[in-house]
Amino acid sequence: MEENTISRKLRTDFAVPEDSDDSDLDDSDADPDYLPSTSGQQRQALRSTSGNVLSDNSDSSDVSSDESTPVGATTAKIAQSSLHWEKVSQENSEKQSPSCNLREVYSEVESPVYYFRMFFDEDVLDNIMEQSNLFSVQKNPNRPLNVDTNEIEVFMGSCIFMSVFGLPRSRMFWANNTRVETVANVMPRDRWEFIKSCVHFNDNTKLPSRNDPNCDRLFKVRPLVDEMQKKFKNLPLRQMLCVDEQIIPYKGKSALKQYNPKKPHKWGYKEFILSDSNGLVHNLEMYTGSIAPVEGIPDIGPSGNIVLRLLENVPRHEGYLLYCDNWFSSLKLFSVLAEIGIGVLGTIRVNRFPGLQFQTDKEMKKEGEEYLTKLPQK
Template sequence: MKDIEEVDTSCNAVFSDPPGDELTPLQYFRTMCSDDIIQKLVDQCNLYCTQKTSASLDTNVREIEKYIRINTLAGVVKMLSYRIYWAEATIFSPIADPMPRNRFDKLRNYLHVNDNTKMKQREDPDYDKLFRERPFVEKIKQGFSIIEPEEYHSVDELIMPFKGHSSLKHYVKSKPQKWGINVFARAGDSEIVYDFEIYRGKGTVHNDTGLGISGDIVIRLVEGLPKYKNFKVFTDNRFTSYNLISALKNAFWLLELLDPQDCNLKADSELKKQA
């Protein structure tokens, strides 16, 4: 019960004006998932099917686009099993009409991103746990990087829900979604993700700065920020250390490091009541 203190809202950073024409959801998606990504999926699906069955899958760009559309829509209209969308009693036309279920099954079985024959062995120093997904992940990152960053950023970890079989799957007791793939991300105040790294143990970050995995992740994710603008980056106590702050001050002379004591945050007990 006290008067609201005056908050300094001044900003000396120079950012571009908002775009004149607002992108449609499809246009925005295609900036992230470009034509070359779709073509890569087409080529690798046909190659993988040929390697496994000695016959091409004979898919094309149009069919892969339909496949992505079906999976996106299934994430909105959820059912217990994907086969229910085609079942006679529960048929869902927006998904069932564009593609027969058997064809969807076949695409699902042979969906591939990279050539398995070029994958290095585990004993190789250049072995990459994300080899099968690497071209897709890197292209998505490139799509994220073309978005002009805003003023406020946060580096944190998140869990991508996943219950399948993968060495990348982790169980994190403290997270709302406990089973999944651990991802470190840099996001803006608008909740847009600008950059990310999938945690894969040793080799998650190639450049060892001597700050430990947490410090290396922060350095890696903020290095994509242009140095001529004044950005404010937030991290929690898991990532923050004196050595990290020193490294950031040396590398990013316009980066403003915010002391948590300067932030008017609600107490944990109050936040739990709102959850």
């Protein structure tokens, strides 16, 4: 793999304009002058499993299996102590995998509509229908929408098809020269545009004031987001999980719109995703300007908090493994994950691991692909 390809895949840089909402994503333990390099020092993976608990060299009792010890109790110790690192021999980290056979859960491959309705069931469609009809009356009492769930489903299906087909303007699907029968034959153009102008998921009359410190910035789509999260969390988990961010491209006006010049789509909505080795999403969190810590666990910074929030429904001490890139990796996060029994493997930023000295690229190549650096277990 070429050096540039490796750099694009493994590095995450959040250097954005000062007026961007993305500027508060940096952890308090990160070096603001840090500039990722393409050397092997930035690509070195640090690994932690539930059997190899990250600990402080000064006190062997920092991490304990005692259930009375609160989760995250070692993070304060890490911040206050000088750490000692040493090389250890590679170990067999194979663990019993959680049972998850998707072929047993879903014995037959169903139609695409079946899987669509797994997420957009009658309850979801009923809510969209009610809120859309309500908004149309609030907007113009003399012109109600009067849409039903069947028409909502057709509208959503046409939107999905249009996004894949890729014409630059929606009206081209009905135009004589560019007419697409799959869309044009199921719904008239004016009706489609009227539904599009009225689609709503929540009651605007209950919208909280923007000056309210507890204002939900996702209020207008909150019912849909909550329902999707429930559906994602009900999917069977595989052993290998991954957290990462994703940009939903959007260049319109929105206070939630983010800018990141390092991404293929520089403008859009940011969301954090927990997925598995099958590519299935198991949890998501839309970024709204701040990332609160998980209740009962100390604040370990935005990048660590979001990982713990996404993992809230993952069973503990059952052999699950998490993969992440260097924006999420930190010694505090790895310590907490070790305590709750979730293994983690990720690329790292050196400034988040105090006292750790890396070898040069040439020296690491001599060690081979199985080279491992971790804290000694006391």
